[in-house]
Each structure stands twice: as structure tokens, then as C-alpha cells.
Amino acid sequence: MSRYRLQPSPAQEQVLLEHCGHARYVWNLAVEQHSHWKPGRRNAPGFAEQCRQLTAARADNAWLRAGSVVVQQQALKDFAQAMANFSGKTHKRPAWRRRGRGEGFRIVAVKAGDVRRLSRHVGEVRIPKVGWVRLRWSRAVPEGVKSYRVTRDAAGRWHVAFAAIPEPVPAPGTGEVAGVDRGVAVSAALSTGELLNAPGLRDGEKARLLRLLRRLARAERGSSRRGRVKAAIAKVRAREADRRKDWVEKTSTGLARRFDVIAVEDLKISNMTRSARGTLEAPGRNVRQKAGLNRGILAAGWGRLVERLEHKAPGRVRKINPRYTSQTCNACGHRAAESRESQSRFRCVACGHQAHADVNAAENLRDTAAGHAVAARGGLPLGGPVNREPQRDLLLVG
Numbered sequence: 001m002s003r004y005r006l007q008p009s010p011a012q013e014q015v016l017l018e019h020c021g022h023a024r025y026v027w028n029l030a031v032e033q034h035s036h037w038k039p040g041r042r043n044a045p046g047f048a049e050q051c052r053q054l055t056a057a058r059a060d061n062a063w064l065r066a067g068s069v070v071v072q073q074q075a076l077k078d079f080a081q082a083m084a085n086f087s088g089k090t091h092k093r094p095a096w097r098r099r100g101r102g103e104g105f106r107i108v109a110v111k112a113g114d115v116r117r118l119s120r121h122v123g124e125v126r127i128p129k130v131g132w133v134r135l136r137w138s139r140a141v142p143e144g145v146k147s148y149r150v151t152r153d154a155a156g157r158w159h160v161a162f163a164a165i166p167e168p169v170p171a172p173g174t175g176e177v178a179g180v181d182r183g184v185a186v187s188a189a190l191s192t193g194e195l196l197n198a199p200g201l202r203d204g205e206k207a208r209l210l211r212l213l214r215r216l217a218r219a220e221r222g223s224s225r226r227g228r229v230k231a232a233i234a235k236v237r238a239r240e241a242d243r244r245k246d247w248v249e250k251t252s253t254g255l256a257r258r259f260d261v262i263a264v265e266d267l268k269i270s271n272m273t274r275s276a277r278g279t280l281e282a283p284g285r286n287v288r289q290k291a292g293l294n295r296g297i298l299a300a301g302w303g304r305l306v307e308r309l310e311h312k313a314p315g316r317v318r319k320i321n322p323r324y325t326s327q328t329c330n331a332c333g334h335r336a337a338e339s340r341e342s343q344s345r346f347r348c349v350a351c352g353h354q355a356h357a358d359v360n361a362a363e364n365l366r367d368t369a370a371g372h373a374v375a376a377r378g379g380l381p382l383g384g385p386v387n388r389e390p391q392r393d394l395l396l397v398g
């Protein structure tokens, strides 16, 4: 996703807001229809039936009819996809959307001429029923844009994000394998010893955010002051998110360019995120501990990094079962939880090998992907339980 600031005129903004409202309305209708549905049951209306209902609703409601059918149908399609993800147990149940929170709509079947550059820093995109809307050409728009999503953030800024699978980055052809560990102490650790940190807020910005949060706590509900403080907070958070996204793009391109094979741990990140919170009936175990870890994962944008790596280095990313990678000594293969002295220190209780804990784990990922796991040196197989499993189970979960 490459995201650009949209600069609609006030008149265009009105239509954009209507698009958002229609998309939200249609989405919420679908949510309501499906609110009693559970995986396995087959009685909620499907996409085709919902499209017929949309046609009927448009016939009955002039305000809905005045809007873009493309926008409204796409909202149904997005909902169908969200339901499929939900029943596939990879995502949460699609939720009700509120005005002013994560507003947006999606346009697909974008043609080559629908995005164009006007001058060095200015471009425009064609949006149904809105026409050409200016955008800040902050970087090259990727080739082969297939769809885009227009969003309005809590600070009231409009953005357009073009979805195009990025061009694969050519492999260097050196045969080099890198392990990349989602660090606890750092954002990512490479088997080369490099420690990468996703940028966050600067000290001054952190202090400002704290001040704003305190002010928000004191502001009266519904007051205009509260609204202003909220907008200011959203602005700071948006800046942080922008920086992280930028970091993910640069880091994924760099890794794809430098290494032939990139080994990452297979975290099944969304499952972990969900299981920590648990359900009402069965609250997750170690909730507090896991919640902290999840925050760290999400903050580092790990899922996004892996996704972008897979786009930029197709077929060159190996997802490795991460079991024991953080407890196993890369030098001698001895596995012991006590070897991980702290979040950042690893000291093997068997051979005394010392390393940054995340780098040691990254080296284990690299070696497992390269097929000469620590097991080859007589230790326990990585990623497997204490009882040995066939070699193929050690590798490539994804």
C-alpha cells in the first residue's frame, strides 16, 4: 500500500463524506443481518442476495440512490470478504462502523488513466461521482494500480492508498540466507547481527502526547475543547504510524535486495493477538503478559513487514516454526530456557556462548531455513518437540 495525502476541494469533500456514509450504512446493514450468524450455519444472506437487497433499498431511498452504486456494492464485497476471513478464523468478526472512526471506501477495477501526475509534487486520481481529486505526489505511484481505498483519519485528513503488488526486487544471487527475528528488545534482529528499530515518536513528541492525554482526561465530554484535543492526539499518532509504514517499506526492500532467502518466524500473528484477549467465557491465559507482547508485535508492524517481504521477494521468504528458536544456542544446539538470561541477553548454560538474544534467534531461523539446522551439529532439532520429529516438520510451516 502506498498512501498519499488527498487534497479535495470543499465541494469534493462533501461527496467524499457521502461516499463514506453510504459505505458505512451498507456495511452496518450487512453486519446487522449477520449478527446472529455463527460459523457453520448457513442462513445469512450471501453477497448476491445482499446485492439484490441493495438494489431494492436504492429504489426506495433517494439519498442512497443518489450515491455511487460502485461504492455501495464494494462495501458489500468487502463485507463478504471480512465474513470469509472470520469463518476462516483468521480475522475477527466484522464490526459495526461508527461515524468519524476509520471512515473510508474502496474503489476497484481502476484503469491505467485514473491516476495521473500533473507536476512534480501534484497528481490526481479519478473518483466516481467526485471527479479528479488532487493528491500530493510524495513518491512514485506504483505501476499497475488495481484498486484504491480513500480514508479520512480522526484528524480529518484524507488519504488515498493504492493497492498494487509491488514489483519483485531481484535477488542478489549470492545464495545468502538471512534470519530475521521479531525482537522483544528491538523491532527486528538480523542473523548478521544488525538490530533494527522501527522509529517511534521523538522525545519531544512523546512529551507532547502525554500532555495531550492528560488534557483529554480533564476535558469535559462533548466539549469542543475535547474535540480539539482528540484531533491533536490523532495527528501525533498518525505521524508515528506514517513513520512505521515508511520503515517497513525501506526495510523490506533492503532485505529483499540483500539476501536470496529470508527466514522469518511464523507467528500467525492475528491468532496470537486474539488468543491473548480470549473470550468472555474463557479469558486468555497470562493475559497481561501476552497483551504486553502483542502490543510490541503490533507496534513493530511485524505482520506488515512479512507481508511486504513476501511481495518484494516472492518465493524467497521462509516461514519457520519459531518454537525454541529463542531458547536454543546457535553455537552448540543446546536448548534451555535458562539460557535466555533476559529479553536481550542469551548465554548458553552448556557452552557459555553469549549473544544478543534476538540475534541468536535470528541465526537459528537462518540455519533452519538453510537446511543445516543445529540438529546437524548434534543438538536437538529446532522447532521440534523434545521427541524428535521427521526433518520436514522442522521446516517451512508456511
Ligand SMILES: [Zn+2]
Pocket (backbone or CB within 6 Å): 329, 330, 331, 332, 333, 334, 348, 349, 350, 351, 352, 353
Ligand atoms: Zn551453547
